[in-house]
Amino acid sequence: MSRISQELYEKILREEELSPAEQLALEEALATDSAWSDFVQDAAPRPEPSMAWRSQLNVRLSEIRRPVRRTWLNWRSGAGLAAVAACGAGLAFTIFARSGQAPVPAMAEAPASELSLESAIAAAHRDTQRQADLGVYIPAQPTLAAYNWEELGAN
Amino acid sequence: MSRANRHDAALDAALVENARKNEAEAFGRIVDAYQSRIIGFVSRMVPTEEDALDVAQEVFIRAYQHLDRFDSRSSLRTWLFKIAHNLCIDRARRAKRTPLQLSVSAGVQGESDWDLLDQTEGPEDLVINQELRDIVEEAIASMSDKLREVLLLHEEQEMAYEEISQAIKVPVGTVKSRLFLARAHLKRAIANYQNGGEA
Numbered sequence: 001m002s003r004i005s006q007e008l009y010e011k012i013l014r015e016e017e018l019s020p021a022e023q024l025a026l027e028e029a030l031a032t033d034s035a036w037s038d039f040v041q042d043a044a045p046r047p048e049p050s051m052a053w054r055s056q057l058n059v060r061l062s063e064i065r066r067p068v069r070r071t072w073l074n075w076r077s078g079a080g081l082a083a084v085a086a087c088g089a090g091l092a093f094t095i096f097a098r099s100g101q102a103p104v105p106a107m108a109e110a111p112a113s114e115l116s117l118e119s120a121i122a123a124a125h126r127d128t129q130r131q132a133d134l135g136v137y138i139p140a141q142p143t144l145a146a147y148n149w150e151e152l153g154a155n
Numbered sequence: 156m157s158r159a160n161r162h163d164a165a166l167d168a169a170l171v172e173n174a175r176k177n178e179a180e181a182f183g184r185i186v187d188a189y190q191s192r193i194i195g196f197v198s199r200m201v202p203t204e205e206d207a208l209d210v211a212q213e214v215f216i217r218a219y220q221h222l223d224r225f226d227s228r229s230s231l232r233t234w235l236f237k238i239a240h241n242l243c244i245d246r247a248r249r250a251k252r253t254p255l256q257l258s259v260s261a262g263v264q265g266e267s268d269w270d271l272l273d274q275t276e277g278p279e280d281l282v283i284n285q286e287l288r289d290i291v292e293e294a295i296a297s298m299s300d301k302l303r304e305v306l307l308l309h310e311e312q313e314m315a316y317e318e319i320s321q322a323i324k325v326p327v328g329t330v331k332s333r334l335f336l337a338r339a340h341l342k343r344a345i346a347n348y349q350n351g352g353e354a
Contacts, residue, residue, distance in 0.1 A: 012335055012336060013336065015332060023328065036338060036341070037310045037311070040307070040311050053212070061219055
């Protein structure tokens, strides 16, 4: 421990306010005498908590129902998600109700220039489907198709 | 920082955050990290080991209950020792020991103390044997609570002056003064032991 005046020592004892010079002297005394940690740590063994102690603590902690922290942000984000989900569900319901039924997957459109038997059947099916969607029925117009009978006959 | 006191501040913050979400496991890890240190400190601040274990449990119960009040301005360690300090004071008041009424000079009175400070060498020159350990332990036990807690927080828990100041709510200058007196008290006890006297 570095030299410290008896006057300063007594001021420290009385916990009086120290002048800057005295504070400096105290700082130096503490800094030059800093080897006490190991000494104090080694002086006595630390009592170790037993399993029983820890179990008892766990029981006491489990009995505490600490309120979960609910911030305005958490409330807002939770409510916001619910609102978005509700809007989505409402929109889907409205669209579904207006259409009257679930949309039927359309058949692949064949090029109009392709005058084949397959394309004629597909076109007739699409017309019927559109009429059904609109709730009306228009007799299908006969489709003029130029078939290559020779080719068909060849098969 | 000592072997016992190394604990990552970022890990502490994450554990607190998880414990705040009512994750008992996260709080359990806080207990794991600090139980030995809290018990070590408290056992030297209250009269019996039974009291120490009881107070240490109470420290963690209070911490868990008031986790929302913890802010990151102080470290988790400072906060836990602050709770421990307050509970030790409460316990002493209930036991009518009134430690805060004691002068800091309790145990370091008399002109001869100052003389001894000048004559005695620092602890680095001492061989620590069991007898000396007992002398030091007795000296720690016999000093006033005000000196003892500062000594333990600084020398055993290796807390900085500012951290101790936050934990026990006294100015930093007072922490330094008390630490000086606590060391002086230890030196007196060691000097007496070396001179064949009693602590």
